[in-house]
Amino acid sequence: xxxxxxxxxxxxxxxxxxxxxxxxxxxxxxxxxxxxxxxxxxxxxxxxxxxxxxxxxxxxxxxxxxxxxxxxxxxxxxxxxxxxxxxxxxxxxxxxxxxxxxxxxxxxxxxxxxxxxxxxxxxxxxxxxxxxxxxxxxxxxxxxxxxxxxxxxxxxxxxxxxxxxxxxxxxxxxxxxxxxxxxxxxxxxxxxxxxxxxxxxxx
Numbered sequence: 001x002x003x004x005x006x007x008x009x010x011x012x013x014x015x016x017x018x019x020x021x022x023x024x025x026x027x028x029x030x031x032x033x034x035x036x037x038x039x040x041x042x043x044x045x046x047x048x049x050x051x052x053x054x055x056x057x058x059x060x061x062x063x064x065x066x067x068x069x070x071x072x073x074x075x076x077x078x079x080x081x082x083x084x085x086x087x088x089x090x091x092x093x094x095x096x097x098x099x100x101x102x103x104x105x106x107x108x109x110x111x112x113x114x115x116x117x118x119x120x121x122x123x124x125x126x127x128x129x130x131x132x133x134x135x136x137x138x139x140x141x142x143x144x145x146x147x148x149x150x151x152x153x154x155x156x157x158x159x160x161x162x163x164x165x166x167x168x169x170x171x172x173x174x175x176x177x178x179x180x181x182x183x184x185x186x187x188x189x190x191x192x193x194x195x196x197x198x199x200x201x202x203x
Contacts, residue, residue, distance in 0.1 A: 006031040115161035144185035
């Protein structure tokens with residue numbers, strides 16, 4: 001697989017683009033990142049994702065795939081090494097349910113219970129899986145948001161299993177090497193908070 005055959009349209013601080021990068025790295029796939037300015041979207045992004053006009057978009061042999069969960073499943077189906085989804089159909093359906101649940105709801109309490117079952121190391125068991133990837137934003141982005149906004153969301157006393165999972169997840173070399181530094185994320189979120197407060201004050 002030549003590196004130029006796989007391109008990822010992403011953005012440095014996009015949670016969803018980083019999900020895809022983590023999977024590409026875990027599978028050892030060579031790829032090129034095309035960095036997008038989300039305040040001034042390129043014709044390339046608008047051409048390949050004309051409906052949602054957002055990152056990430058994966059280009060494989062020039063064919064675009066949009067939406068992070070769809071991209072992750074496509075990657076897992078196309079490159080069989082280091083599988084992210086379970087092979088068992090029932091387990092695969094269960095993981096899909098949880099991934100969709102996490103996308104749509106405040107799921108911390110339910111996920112705490114899921115980790116407690118069988119004292120799992122990761123949501124995928126002993127190895128990282130798709131649900132770990134989907135939840136990966138908690139490990140880095142949430143901490144930066146909490147610091148920028150001066151409030152606590154993830155209480156390790158209330159969610160001890162998630163707290164330990166966070167520690168294990170961020171220590172994975174692939175995750176640590178392919179995530180934006182917290183000291184860059186905090187000012188990024190502080191800027192958005194200030195813009196939001198200024199906008200609210202004008203109303």
